[in-house]
Amino acid sequence: MPDPRIPALGGTPRRPGAREGTARAAFAAFWRSFRQNRSAVLGLGVVAALFLVALFAPLLAPHDPVTQFRDALLLPPAWEKGGRTAYLLGTDPLGRDILSRLIMGARTSLMIGLVVVVAALSIGITLGLIAGYFGGWLDAVIMRVMDVVLAFPSLLLALVLVAILGPGLMNAMIAIAVVLQPHFARLTRASVMAEKGSEYVIAARIAGASTPRLMLRTILPNCLSPLIVQGTLSFSTAILDAAALGFLGLGAQPPTPEWGTMLADAREFILSAWWVVTMPGLAILITVLAINLCGDGLRDVLDPRLKRS
Amino acid sequence: MLNFIVRKIAMLIPTLFGITIVSFGFIHLLPGDPVTLMAGDKGMTVQEHAAAMARLGLDRPLWQQYLGYLGQLAHGNLGTSLVTHRPVLNDFLTFFPATLELSICAMVLAVVIGMPLGVLAAVKRGTWFDQLSMSTALVGYSMPIFWWGLLLIVLFAGVLHWAPVSGRISLMYYFPQPTGFMLIDSLLSGEPGAFRSAVAHLALPSIVLATVPMAVIARQSRSAMLEVLGQDYVRTARAKGLAPGLVVGRHALRNALIPVVTVVGLQVGALMTGAILTETIFSWPGIGKWIVDAISSRDYPVVQSGLLVIATMVMLVNLVVDILYAVINPRIRHA
Numbered sequence: 222m223p224d225p226r227i228p229a230l231g232g233t234p235r236r237p238g239a240r241e242g243t244a245r246a247a248f249a250a251f252w253r254s255f256r257q258n259r260s261a262v263l264g265l266g267v268v269a270a271l272f273l274v275a276l277f278a279p280l281l282a283p284h285d286p287v288t289q290f291r292d293a294l295l296l297p298p299a300w301e302k303g304g305r306t307a308y309l310l311g312t313d314p315l316g317r318d319i320l321s322r323l324i325m326g327a328r329t330s331l332m333i334g335l336v337v338v339v340a341a342l343s344i345g346i347t348l349g350l351i352a353g354y355f356g357g358w359l360d361a362v363i364m365r366v367m368d369v370v371l372a373f374p375s376l377l378l379a380l381v382l383v384a385i386l387g388p389g390l391m392n393a394m395i396a397i398a399v400v401l402q403p404h405f406a407r408l409t410r411a412s413v414m415a416e417k418g419s420e421y422v423i424a425a426r427i428a429g430a431s432t433p434r435l436m437l438r439t440i441l442p443n444c445l446s447p448l449i450v451q452g453t454l455s456f457s458t459a460i461l462d463a464a465a466l467g468f469l470g471l472g473a474q475p476p477t478p479e480w481g482t483m484l485a486d487a488r489e490f491i492l493s494a495w496w497v498v499t500m501p502g503l504a505i506l507i508t509v510l511a512i513n514l515c516g517d518g519l520r521d522v523l524d525p526r527l528k529r530s
Numbered sequence: 531m532l533n534f535i536v537r538k539i540a541m542l543i544p545t546l547f548g549i550t551i552v553s554f555g556f557i558h559l560l561p562g563d564p565v566t567l568m569a570g571d572k573g574m575t576v577q578e579h580a581a582a583m584a585r586l587g588l589d590r591p592l593w594q595q596y597l598g599y600l601g602q603l604a605h606g607n608l609g610t611s612l613v614t615h616r617p618v619l620n621d622f623l624t625f626f627p628a629t630l631e632l633s634i635c636a637m638v639l640a641v642v643i644g645m646p647l648g649v650l651a652a653v654k655r656g657t658w659f660d661q662l663s664m665s666t667a668l669v670g671y672s673m674p675i676f677w678w679g680l681l682l683i684v685l686f687a688g689v690l691h692w693a694p695v696s697g698r699i700s701l702m703y704y705f706p707q708p709t710g711f712m713l714i715d716s717l718l719s720g721e722p723g724a725f726r727s728a729v730a731h732l733a734l735p736s737i738v739l740a741t742v743p744m745a746v747i748a749r750q751s752r753s754a755m756l757e758v759l760g761q762d763y764v765r766t767a768r769a770k771g772l773a774p775g776l777v778v779g780r781h782a783l784r785n786a787l788i789p790v791v792t793v794v795g796l797q798v799g800a801l802m803t804g805a806i807l808t809e810t811i812f813s814w815p816g817i818g819k820w821i822v823d824a825i826s827s828r829d830y831p832v833v834q835s836g837l838l839v840i841a842t843m844v845m846l847v848n849l850v851v852d853i854l855y856a857v858i859n860p861r862i863r864h865a
Contacts, residue, residue: 369548372841374802377821381837384825385559461674465807468676469822484677491680492688502677509672517668 254522261518267511275328282321283309286478290316295494311496313487319496322478323504329479330460330508333394337459338452340398345405346448350436352406353413364410367403375400375458376465383471390463390479393472397462401455408451412444446523453516457509464505480505531856538852542845549845553838554599557830563588608839609831613824618835622817627710628698629809629816633801635732636739641794644744648751649786652759653778663748670745675804679738679811686734693734696813700727735812739804743797750793754786788859795851799844 255261274281284290290312297304298311310320348367352360370378375397382396383389416422417440425439466472467481475482480501487497565574565582574582583589587598602609608618647667651660687695694700698712705719713732716724758764759782767777806818813819817836824832 365544365548368545369552371799372545372549372845373552373837374799374806374840374844376803376806377837377840380806380822380825381556381833384833385556385561387561457672461672464674465676468807469810470826481674481676484680488680491684495684498677498680498684502674502681505674505677506669506672509674510669513668513672 251522255518258518258521260514261521264511264514264518267507268515271327271508271511272331274324275331278324278328282318282324283307284318284321286322286325287317287476290318292316295490295497297494298496301496310500311494313483313497314490314494317476319483319500322483323480323500325478326480326483326501326504327508329390329473329477330463330505333390333397333463334456334460334512336394337398337401337463338456340394341402341455341459342405342448342452344398345402346409346441348402349406349409350413350441353410354417354432354436354440356414360410363406367406370400370403373400376462379462379466380469380471383466388471388474390473390477393463393466394459396466397459400462401458404451404455405448408447409444412447413440416440416443450516450520450523453512453519457512457516460505460512461509534856535853538849542849545845546842549838549841550600550603551596552841553834554596556834556837558592560830603838608835611824611829611832613827613829613832618832621820621832622836622839624710625815625817625820628712628814629805629818631711631713632732632735632739632808632814632816633798633805635736636801636804637743637794637797639736639740640743640747640797643740644747645751645787645790648748648753648790649755649778649783651748652752652755652786655756660752664752667745667748670741671749673741673745675738675741676807676811678741679734679808682734682738683811693730694727695734698728698731698815699724700731703727735808735814738811739801739808742804743794743801746793746797746800747790751786751790754789755782758782758786788855791855791858792851795848795855798847798851802840802844 290308293305293308293312294316295314296308296312299306299309301311304311308318308320310318310323312318313322348363352363373381378400379393379396382399383392386392386395413436422435422439425435430439463472464479464481464484467479468485470482470485473479473482475486483501484498487494487501491498563583565579565586565588580589587595590598606619608622610616611618611621614621644667647663651663654660683695686693699716703716703719703721703724705715705721705724707715708718709715712728713725716728759778764777764782767781768774772781802818805816806822808814809816809819810822817840821833821836821840823829824836
């Protein structure tokens with residue numbers, strides 16, 4: 222037990238309320254420099270808009286995304302000859318409204334991104350913390366396993382995991398999380414090893430902080446910057462990979478509205494109906510681009526060292 | 531230097547074993563046992579099943595099976611395809627040159643365009659050229675390449691009728707392929723028009739596969755160059771009155787290229803991911819398409835050995851990159 226009279230060091234507050242104050246000040250400082258980067262703010266705006274669209278998707282979508290309008294097969298967008306205003310971006314070969322599918326697809330894609338990043342972050346941070354903090358054989362075993370995972374091209378490993386688990390959205394997410402987590406484990410381990418010997422950590426240990434407390438409250442908060450940046454970039458990677466799996470027929474299964482699956486369904490119509498191919502791809506590109514813009518902005522603010530990669 | 535290489539190779543050994551465990555485990559993690567999988571829809575009686583399990587040694591303990599698997603690998607036996615009934619190694623060797631040819635072309639394209647773009651952007655920092663090229667690079671970096679491939683097909687094949695969209699060469703040409711590289715074989719064949727056809731078939735897939743590495747290399751070259759341009763020795767070179775072109779070309783570029791080499795190496799694994807998608811879109815008969823087809827036709831021996839071979843290959847390429855990196859940057863060797 223730490224002596225209550227000795228003020229705890231490390232990430233612990235000196236007086237009640239101080240933590241909130243510093244957190245708010247830190248955020249304000251962060252926001253000041255993030256705001257300088259116009260393209261990052263634009264990216265953030267687009268991402269926020271996409272999240273709103275995903276959240277209110279059922280209210281925004283003009284039609285049900287899986288209803289097949291038999292009288293409106295493969296209609297072009299409203300502004301093209303033969304298009305109808307009821308189907309703003311046209312319909313697919315089964316007569317489903319593309320705009321509605323895109324809107325519901327935003328929900329699928331952003332959920333994939335969120336779930337994958339949270340899963341990959343939790344596993345990666347846990348493994349990285351253990352490896353970096355304890356070192357020794359535990360470190361060697363964990364990092365060699367990570368090396369093995371990294372030796373496989375990500376999509377290939379995801380494909381094979383999906384072959385084992387069976388196609389579907391859930392399994393695709395598990396596969397992508399498994400493939401992405403070594404990056405977090407490596408980053409966490411590297412920062413933990415750099416921080417472990419710092420004076421504030423030693424001070425906290427002398428003050429009697431327990432091992433879990435040292436790991437989670439003292440060291441981890443100081444390792445977060447590169448993890449946040451990597452997390453943002455992984456968010457876009459997860460969306461891209463899930464779309465790629467969908468495109469190969471191993472991700473979301475029909476009739477689930479998912480952008481990659483929509484592309485796969487539309488492949489044979491690329492020369493006759495440009496909109497069924499263009500729209501879902503554009504949705505993926507805009508989403509990934511916006512997230513990457515945010516990621517670049519975050520990186521410039523949070524971790525100048527990463528600027529090179 | 532030798533010391534460094536030996537140490538690097540020693541570090542690979544556990545990874546290599548890990549890769550064999552993954553590829554061995556793959557078959558065992560599949561729902562159902564291998565014999566049932568191989569029997570497929572035909573089905574078999576319980577007696578037949580037990581006999582087949584015993585014949586294939588699948589009734590032995592797992593560790594014995596794993597050792598047996600390693601023994602097979604040591605003899606170069608990667609199993610037999612359930613679909614083609616040919617040894618997996620033969621199939622791999624048939625499809626590999628196509629992927630290699632495509633990857634080399636894509637990588638050359640990525641470096642030749644990406645690197646000068648990044649260097650120029652750094653030299654002209656803050657100008658419209660910098661902004662335009664870096665925005666383009668970010669778009670390329672964010673591109674879902676399976677969609678990009680489809681767009682190029684629409685444009686170049688559908689609208690302009692410039693380029694063919696599938697396979698490696700027009701079906702009208704038939705000639706022996708001693709090297710497996712269509713560009714070389716078509717030249718050797720002496721058939722008029724064959725080389726042109728091979729180039730035309732290679733063009734779109736190469737562009738698609740090059741897109742992401744090109745963007746990464748451009749971004750990386752720019753930031754590496756910016757870092758170097760800010761250093762003292764570059765200022766000294768400028769101060770003593772060297773021509774700006776000479777400062778950039780002779781002094782800065784050399785050191786800026788070091789991190790770029792690593793990125794080029796790291797792109798090899800990513801290139802394989804890209805090849806899976808690119809080859810699927812363009813029906814390119816390489817190992818990416820081979821694996822995807824094997825997964826969809828449940829040809830598990832191919833998937834198993836494909837995993838093993840591809841991962842080993844990526845690992846070896848990374849080893850070569852590490853060594854090259856140490857050759858050009860002595861600081862690494864002694865770290």
